Amino acid sequence: MIAAQRGQFLSARTPIRIARAPARLDVMGGIADYSGSLVLEGTLARAVYAAVQPRRDRKLRAMSVGVAEAEPVEINLDDLLSRDKPKTYEQVRKVFAGGGRWAGYVLGTLHALQREGVVDRWPHGLNLLLLSDIPIGAGVASSAAIEVAAMNAVIAAFGASIEPLRLAQLCQVVENRVVGAPCGIMDQVTSELGQTNRLLALCCQPCEVEGLHRVPDGYQFVGINSAVKHSVGGTAYGRVRCAAFMGYRIMETLNSKADYGGFWCRATPTEFAQIEHELPEQMTGREFTERYGRTHDAVTTVQPDMVYPVRQASRHPVFENARVRRFVALLERGDDRSMRAAGKLMYESHASYSACGLGCDETDLLVQLVRDRGPQQGLLGAKITGGGSGGTVAILMRHEARPLLNDIADEYRRRTGLSPILLSGSTSGAAKWGTRLI
Numbered sequence: 001m002i003a004a005q006r007g008q009f010l011s012a013r014t015p016i017r018i019a020r021a022p023a024r025l026d027v028m029g030g031i032a033d034y035s036g037s038l039v040l041e042g043t044l045a046r047a048v049y050a051a052v053q054p055r056r057d058r059k060l061r062a063m064s065v066g067v068a069e070a071e072p073v074e075i076n077l078d079d080l081l082s083r084d085k086p087k088t089y090e091q092v093r094k095v096f097a098g099g100g101r102w103a104g105y106v107l108g109t110l111h112a113l114q115r116e117g118v119v120d121r122w123p124h125g126l127n128l129l130l131l132s133d134i135p136i137g138a139g140v141a142s143s144a145a146i147e148v149a150a151m152n153a154v155i156a157a158f159g160a161s162i163e164p165l166r167l168a169q170l171c172q173v174v175e176n177r178v179v180g181a182p183c184g185i186m187d188q189v190t191s192e193l194g195q196t197n198r199l200l201a202l203c204c205q206p207c208e209v210e211g212l213h214r215v216p217d218g219y220q221f222v223g224i225n226s227a228v229k230h231s232v233g234g235t236a237y238g239r240v241r242c243a244a245f246m247g248y249r250i251m252e253t254l255n256s257k258a259d260y261g262g263f264w265c266r267a268t269p270t271e272f273a274q275i276e277h278e279l280p281e282q283m284t285g286r287e288f289t290e291r292y293g294r295t296h297d298a299v300t301t302v303q304p305d306m307v308y309p310v311r312q313a314s315r316h317p318v319f320e321n322a323r324v325r326r327f328v329a330l331l332e333r334g335d336d337r338s339m340r341a342a343g344k345l346m347y348e349s350h351a352s353y354s355a356c357g358l359g360c361d362e363t364d365l366l367v368q369l370v371r372d373r374g375p376q377q378g379l380l381g382a383k384i385t386g387g388g389s390g391g392t393v394a395i396l397m398r399h400e401a402r403p404l405l406n407d408i409a410d411e412y413r414r415r416t417g418l419s420p421i422l423l424s425g426s427t428s429g430a431a432k433w434g435t436r437l438i
Contacts, residue, residue, distance in 0.1 A: 009061070009063050009072070009127060009129055010051060010053050010127055010129060011053065014053050014054065015053070015054075015437055015438070016051050016052065016053045016437070016438050017051070017052050017053075017153050017156045017157040017435050017436070017437055018049060018050065018051045018052075018153060018435060018436045018437075018438065019049070019050050019052075019148075019149045019150075019152035019153035019156065019430055019433070019434075019435045020047050020048070020049050020050075020149060020430060020433045021047060021048050021050075021144075021145040021146075021148035021149035021152065021191045021192070021429070021430040021433075022043040022044055022045070022046065022047040022048075022145060022191055022194065022427045022428070022429060022430075023043070023044040023046045023047065023134045023138075023140040023141055023142060023145055023191070023423070024041050024042065024043055024044065024140060024141045024144070024145075024186075024187055024190040024191055024194065025041070025042045025043070025044050025140060025221055025222075025223050025385065025392070025394055025423065026039070026041055026139075026140075026141075026186070026385035026386045026394060027040045027041065027042055027199055027221055027327075027346075027385075027394050027396075028040040028320075028323065028324045028327050028345070028346065028349060028383075029041070029186065029202075029204075029320065029321075029324050030320070030349070030353070030383075030384075030385060030386055030387070030388070031184075031237070031240060031241070031316070031317070031320075031353070031356070031358065031386075031387060031388065032204075032265060032316060032317035032320040032321055032324075033184030033185060033186045033202075033204040034182075034184040034204070034241055034244070034297075034317075035204075035244055035248075035263055035264040035265050035317035035318075035321075036203070036204050036205040036206075036260075036262075036263025036264065036265035036266060036317070036321070037203075037204055037265045037317050037320055037321040037324060038201060038202070038203050038204075038210065038265075038321055038324045038325060038328070039186045039201070039202050039204060039324065040199045040200070040201055040213070040324055040327060040328065040331075041186055041187075041189075041190035041194065041199065041200045041202065042190075042194065042198070042199050042200070042215075042221055042426060043190060043191070043194035043195070043196070043426050043427055043428070043429060044134075044140060044223065044423050044424070044425060044426065044427070045423075045424065045425025045426065045427050046132075046133050046134045046135075046140070046423060046425075047132070047133070047134065047145060047149075047427060048130060048131070048132040048134060048142070048145040048146050048148075048149040049130070049131045049132070049149060050106070050128060050129070050130055050146075050149035050150045050152070050153040051128070051129045051130075051131070051153065052126050052127070052128050052150075052153040052154055052156075052157040053126060053127045053129075053157070054124055054125075054126050054157055054158070055124055055125040055126055055127060056124060057124065057125055058076050058077040058078060058124060058125045059074055059075075059076060059077075059125040060074070060075050060076065060077060060107050060110065060125050060126060060128070061073070061074045061125070061126070061127045061128070062074075062103045062106050062107050062127075062128045062129075062130070063127075063128075063129050063130070064102065064129075064130040064131075064132070065129070065130065065131045065132070066130075066131060066132045066133060071099065073096075073099075073100045073102075073103035073107070075095060075100075075103075075107065076125070077110075077122055077124075077125055079095050080092055080095065080110065080111045080114070086111060086114050086115040087111070089111075089115070089173075089177035089178055092104075092108065092111050092178055093177070093178055093179070093180055096108065096178065096179070101179065104174070104178045104179045105143055105146045105147050105150070105174065105175070105178075105179055106128055106130065106146060106147070106150040107128065107150075108147075108174040108178035108179065109147060109150050109151040109154055109170075109171070109174055110122060110154060111174075111178060112151075112170045112171075112173045112174045112177070112178065113151070113154070113155070113160070113162075113170065116170055116173065118160065118162055118166075118170070119158070119160055122158070123158075126154070126157065128150060128153070128154070130146060130149070130150070132145070132146070135225055135421055135423075136229070137229030137230055137390070137391070138225040138229075138230070138391055138392050138421070138423070139225075139230040139384075139385050139386040139387065139388075139390065139391020139392045140223060140225070140385070140386070140391070140392050140423060141187035141188075141190070141191060141386065143175060143179075143181065143183070143187070144171065144175070144183070144187030144188045144190075144191045145191045147171035147174050147175060147188060148167070148168065148171050148188055148191040148192050148429075148430050149191075149430060151167055151170065151171055151174075152167065152192075152430050152431075152435060153435060155167070156435040164192050164193055164430075164431040165189065165192075165193065165207065165209070167192055167431075168185070168188040168189040168191070168192040168193065168207075169185065169188070169207060171188040171192070172184075172185050172187075172188050175188075176298075176299045177299075182237070182238055182241055182297075182299040182300050183387075184204060185202070185204055185206065185207050186202055186204060187386075189202050189207065189209065190202070190429065191429055191430060192429050192430050192431050193209060193429050193431055194428070194429035195212055195428055195429065195432060196426045196427055196428050197214065197215050197426045198212040198213060198214055198215070198426075199212070199213045199215065199221075199331070200212055201213060201328060204263075204265075205261070205263050205265070205266070213328060213331050213332065215331075216331065216334030216339065217334075218398055218399055219334075219339055219380075219396065219397070219398055219399070220397060220398075220399060220424075221394060221395065221396055221397075222394075222395050222397065222405065222422065222423065222424040223385065223392040223393065223394050223395070223422075223423035223424070224366055224392065224393050224395065224405065224408065224409065224412075224420050224421070224422055224423070225391065225392045225420055225421040225422075225423060226360070226362040226363050226366055226390055226391065226392065226393065226412075226418065226420060227362070227418040227419055227420055227421065228360055228362045228363070228389075228390030228391070228418070229390055229391075230386065230387055230388070230389055230390040230391030230392075236357060236358055236387075236388070236389045237358065237387040237388065237389060238300055239306060239308055239309070239357070240309065240313045240356045240357060240358055241297070241300055241313075242285075242295065242297065242300040242301075242302060242303075242308060243308035243309050243310050243312075243313035243314070244264060244313040244314050244316075244317060245295035245296055245297040245300065246283065246288050246292070246295055246302065246308055246310050246313075247264070247279050247310045247311065247313060247314030248260075248262070248264055248295070248296065248314065249288075249292050249293075249294075249295050249296065250278070250279055250280075250288075250292055250310070251275060251278070251279065251314070253292055254275075254278050255275060255278075258275070262296055264314060264317045264318055265317050265318060265320075265321040267318050268318070268322070269318055269319050269322050272314075272315065272318040272319075276311060276314070276315060279310050279311045279314055280310050280311065281309070281310065281311045281312075282307050282308065282309055282310065282311075283307070283308055283310050284304070284305065284306065284307055284308070285302040285303045285304045285305065285306045285308065286304040286305065288302055288308070288310075289302055289304065309356060309357055312352075312355050312356050312357075313356055315352075316352045316353070316355070316356050319352065320349060320352060323345045323348060323349055326345060327342050327345050330342040330345075339380055339396065340375050340380055342380070342381060342396060343375065343379075343380030343381025343382075343396045344381060345381070346380075346381035346382055346383040346394070346396060347367070347371065347381055347382070347383065349383045350367050350382065350383035350384050353383070353384050353388050354384075356388075358384070358387065358388030358389050359384065359388060359389075360388075360389055360390050362390065362412075362416055362418065363384045363388075363390065363391070363393050365412060365415065365416065366382065366393040366408070366412060366420070367382045367383065367384070367393055369408045369411060369412060370382040370393075370395055370408065373401075373404055373408075377401060377404060378397055378398035378399075378400050378401025378404070379395065379396075379397050379401050379404060380396045380397060380398070381395070381396040382394065382395045382396070392423060405422055409422065
């Protein structure tokens with residue numbers, strides 16, 4: 001891998017294919033996705049544009065504007081091959097190591113498409129330019145939007161085709177296997193299949209879209225970015241995810257009759273309550289490995305010296321799945337009483353995140369500022385989103401409460417010294433937006 005040259009990156013003489021993918025707002029479900037929960041996800045107005053232009057040689061060049069503070073990256077198609085066949089994902093991850101890691105999110109799409117059999121071979125290289133106004137580390141799936149926009153543009157530029165849900169799944173493969181970040185599937189599906197002013201209901205067992213739910217008239221979901229950076233590849237998120245899979249492995253070892261198909265969320269809260277006392281509150285990785293071996297998770301590794309919150313990390317997805325199911329029913333009713341009840345479920349979800357160890361003082365403050373004003377002022381609920389540990393707080397509110405968001409931002413800024421970013425609006429996912437040729 002070498003740094004590509006800045007300057008004129010795209011030529012005016014060759015057609016350019018452009019795709020667009022929006023950020024997502026995690027309304028309910030969040031980290032329960034990898035345990036098979038139903039999740040409710042909305043799209044935001046902020047988005048990534050990916051422009052792809054074919055080359056005559058075998059170079060792959062990537063440059064970003066607003067996506068990453070990194071130099072342009074250049075590799076060769078042959079860097080992704082070994083004896084004319086696609087390298088393993090572990091081998092390709094090394095290609096993008098160091099300063100080129102960001103390019104793995106976009107150029108890694110070519111490798112996943114070829115390795116998974118969508119494309120037999122790439123006849124030539126390409127230039128890929130990214131333009132984004134999604135804040136990095138805000139917990140609104142900037143990485144998924146990058147992957148989805150890039151893969152849509154690449155597919156269109158080469159005249160290939162792929163079903164949208166399959167495209168989203170391969171974008172998750174890029175993040176998990178090429179980049180090495182242990183994300184679930186909800187981000188990519190929402191960025192690809194989301195629709196304006198709808199909440200996409202996705203059952204992550206492993207990936208079934210149950211529907212798109214209209215946001216009731218008079219209400220909206222918005223996000224406030226805490227300006228505390230979140231990373232799905234961070235230690236806290238990985239620890240909680242791994243702990244959930246540790247709990248599942250312990251459960252199936254102790255109770256051979258329990259069969260949830262690998263997904264905690266197939267257990268009901270009543271069933272979980274009967275077995276949770278058998279799960280340790282905490283356990284070191286070394287103790288787990290000695291007693292139970294490995295987990296079923298392909299994208300996390302048990303670390304011997306780490307202490308894992310096994311019981312709460314297992315409890316959260318089971319009860320979160322039940323909360324999301326109730327939330328959907330309340331959303332369908334759409335009256336004020338139901339929406340207030342939905343807001344209370346968001347507060348419960350936030351508290352459960354914190355119990356897992358994925359809260360932070362700044363997002364707790366934002367949630368409290370919303371709660372202090374309350375339903376009487378049109379603010380019904382709030383919760384941390386995505387992988388937690390910073391990032392964005394999702395807020396359920398009535399339209400007339402919009403001016404209060406500025407008051408909350410001002411108070412937050414005074415008390416923390418941080419500058420929050422309001423994330424609002426809703427736009428179509430990449431599949432509906434399609435691609436443009438210029």
